[in-house]
Amino acid sequence: MDIKSEIDLDKLPRHVAVIMDGNGRWAKQHGKPRVFGHKNGVRAVRETTEAAAELGIEYLTLYAFSTENWKRPKLEVSALMTLLVETLHQELSTLLKNDVRLNAIGAVEKLPAATYETLLKSIESTRNNQRMTLNLALNYSGKWDILQATRTIAHKVANATIRPEDIDDELIAKYLSTAGMPDPELLIRTSGESRISNFLLWQMAYTELYFTPVFWPDFGKSDLYQAIVAYQQRERRFGKTSDQLLP
Ligand code: FPP
Numbered sequence: 001m002d003i004k005s006e007i008d009l010d011k012l013p014r015h016v017a018v019i020m021d022g023n024g025r026w027a028k029q030h031g032k033p034r035v036f037g038h039k040n041g042v043r044a045v046r047e048t049t050e051a052a053a054e055l056g057i058e059y060l061t062l063y064a065f066s067t068e069n070w071k072r073p074k075l076e077v078s079a080l081m082t083l084l085v086e087t088l089h090q091e092l093s094t095l096l097k098n099d100v101r102l103n104a105i106g107a108v109e110k111l112p113a114a115t116y117e118t119l120l121k122s123i124e125s126t127r128n129n130q131r132m133t134l135n136l137a138l139n140y141s142g143k144w145d146i147l148q149a150t151r152t153i154a155h156k157v158a159n160a161t162i163r164p165e166d167i168d169d170e171l172i173a174k175y176l177s178t179a180g181m182p183d184p185e186l187l188i189r190t191s192g193e194s195r196i197s198n199f200l201l202w203q204m205a206y207t208e209l210y211f212t213p214v215f216w217p218d219f220g221k222s223d224l225y226q227a228i229v230a231y232q233q234r235e236r237r238f239g240k241t242s243d244q245l246l247p
Contacts, residue, residue, distance in 0.1 A: 003225045007055065011232055013185035015059035016052060016224075017200055017207070020044070022191025022215030029215075035079040040217035042087050046094075051221040053098055053132040055228070059181050060134050061105070063199055067141035081115045084138075088122045095122070099131035105177035106140030107148075133181070140177070142201030149175035178203055186231045188224075190216045208234050 020041060027037030045062060052060045064084070070077060088102075095102055102122050109116060119138070152175050156162040162171070173179065183203045189195070192213040196204065210227045212219075237245060 003222050003229060006229045007225060008232055009056065012056055013228065013231060014057070014182045015061065015184040015186075016057055016228075017061040017063070017184040017187045017204070018048065019063045019187070019189040019193075019197060019199055020216040020219075021189060021193055023217060025191065026215035026217045034076055035083075037215075037217055038080055038083055042083065044216050044219040045087070046091065047220050048224055049100065049132075049134055050098070051224045053100055058132060059184070060132060061137060061178075061184065061200070062135070063137045063140070063197075065106075065138045065140070066198065067107070067139060067144050068198065070139075078112075081112050084115055085118045088118050092122055092125065095126050095129070095134070099129045100126065101129040101131075101133045102126045103133050103135045104138050105135055105145070106138045107144060108138050110139055135178075135181075137199070141198040142196075142204075143198055145177050145200070146172075146202055148177070172202065176202060183207065185236075186210060186227065188212065188227045190214050190219055206236070206238055208236065 023037030023041045024034040025037075026040065027034050030036065048062075049060060065080060069080075072080075094100075104119055104123060108119060111119070119136075149172055153162060153167060153171070157164055157167075178200065183205070184200060184207050187196075187199070187204060187207045188210050190212055192211065194209075194211050196209075200207075208231050210230055212223060212227065214223055235242065235245070
């Protein structure tokens with residue numbers, strides 16, 4: 001049976017997060033430099049975005065560049081930054097046509113100026129789009145996010161706009177870079193690695209984790225459908241017993 005028809009459209013995750021991994025190994029398998037893998041990864045970004053929007057997923061968050069990725073060879077980092085600029089230019093009309101809003105999470109102001117400016121322009125041009133939010137995590141890490149939220153809250157406590165006793169889950173979530181978005185119900189990581197790698201740490205407290213051996217450049221629509229079907233087959237208990245979940 002066609003895997004897409006197995007998806008229950010009434011039980012879709014509202015927010016799907018993806019760790020796009022395996023570009024380098026995919027390139028090596030093809031006897032090519034790592035950057036070739038990243039270039040082919042763009043095709044997977046396009047397909048996944050399209051499939052998610054078609055299904056009716058509200059938020060898709062892609063881990064495109066982590067705080068730790070600066071440690072990669074200089075040439076690879078600059079190639080990734082250039083690729084990002086090229087991709088944003090190339091895909092802007094498709095985002096507009098498909099009513100997809102672009103957003104970024106992370107310390108984006110520390111990206112190279114050309115990347116930062118193109119990013120801000122793309123975000124600005126798509127800001128009224130409604131169908132889906134494509135969230136790019138760029139210069140992002142989960143610890144960074146918790147840290148920047150903590151700092152902001154600490155300043156507010158210091159100038160008496162927040163009382164320490166007002167700090168709860170909800171307040172912290174309001175100062176994270178994902179403020180206003182639902183927590184992801186599903187995380188997909190490609191390439192056979194089973195780690196969270198400093199991604200959305202606070203937000204993934206109850207996220208279902210799905211690991212697939214497929215390298216990111218080979219990831220396509222049917223892989224996304226398969227992940228959603230697997231998610232829908234799981235029982236989400238949020239600390240309760242199975243019996244307590246019965247209607
Ligand atoms: C992980 O593979 C991939 C990345 C760190 C970069 C992801 C970037 C893209 C897919 C291209 C541009 C993205 C956008 C949103 C336009 P890896 O290099 O860690 O692979 P390896 O583990 O096999 O070495």
